[in-house]
């Protein structure tokens with residue numbers, strides 16, 4: 046191995062020869078390559094079957110999935126609950142849909158919402174609650190379902206990173222009202238750019254499909270009755286998606302082998318210095334391995350991520366400088382609300398402990414077992 050090569054969380058997804066051959070065959074045989082091509086409908090059907098839901102709508106990105114869902118769920122000025130540990134895309138989709146993001150704390154040791162802060166943050170303006178299962182770790186639990194259903198809130202799962210994770214025999218992204226997925230290059234099912242929406246609700250399905258098809262109305266069988274955007278997935282991406290879906294379980298197994306090696310080499314175990322983060326469920330998808338470092342003082346996880354980077358291991362924690370999303374300049378004005386003290390440590394105590402102690406390690410297609418050996422050694426040295 047070349048010792049100067051970065052062991053990197055950024056990568057190009059594997060494309061098998063058969064996948065590329067299939068793609069060429071689709072291009073040759075397809076009557077159309079637009080989002081109205083048969084292959085897109087086939088991809089949607091395959092998604093609905095795989096995930097065991099009634100409706101799947103293929104779209105051009107995960108952010109498009111979120112935006113379309115929010116456009117059809119909230120009115121301008123409505124509040125949307127979202128976690129303080131997350132990504133800018135979720136918050137951007139809320140803002141672009143005219144919503145007001147309201148931030149909730151995590152549960153102790155998991156990405157599920159902390160019920161107490163939900164009760165503090167909910168108001169008469171709240172219309173939806175978004176969960177973000179980061180790195181494939183579930184963020185859904187029964188307490189949040191009860192909370193949302195009692196208040197008539199739409200539960201939207203931003204399942205971009207948790208595609209394929211299963212809890213209690215169900216897929217993450219199929220337990221709320223709408224699941225929004227990404228098929229961006231770095232995600233488990235990779236079409237370069239792309240995404241899809243899953244739901245069992247006919248009303249949501251109809252409206253989201255219409256919005257992503259420039260407002261096309263199935264009732265009127267025409268355009269111009271309602272507005273929308275062109276968020277259709279192209280036929281080429283759908284063809285890639287079909288091949289990727291047929292390989293998904295195998296890919297998850299490969300990633301789980303890498304996770305098993307990390308866990309073995311790092312001595313990850315209940316009660317040990319490093320423990321696996323909560324929410325791995327019955328089947329974690331292997332997006333990344335998230336670990337908790339015991340007794341981490343404030344700022345420790347970011348120091349470890351910095352030292353790993355200096356030692357040639359780039360992790361998501363380093364890449365995103367993982368912190369509270371309220372620190373993004375675009376979100377600061379929403380954090381200026383009497384429901385918060387303005388001090389993140391007091392407002393989000395559970396998220397604070399997570400941010401201080403979280404170590405996230407890559408397990409994607411281009412990480413080899415040798416890479417894991419090398420990187421685990423370096424992490425050992427850093428933690429010694």
Ligand SMILES: *Cc1c(COP(=O)(O)O)cnc(C)c1O
Nearest residue numbers: 106107108132134205206227229
């Ligand atoms: C990748 C990602 C998105 C956005 O998906 P795109 O397809 O890149 O638009 C949204 N939310 C989360 C949690 C993500 O990881």
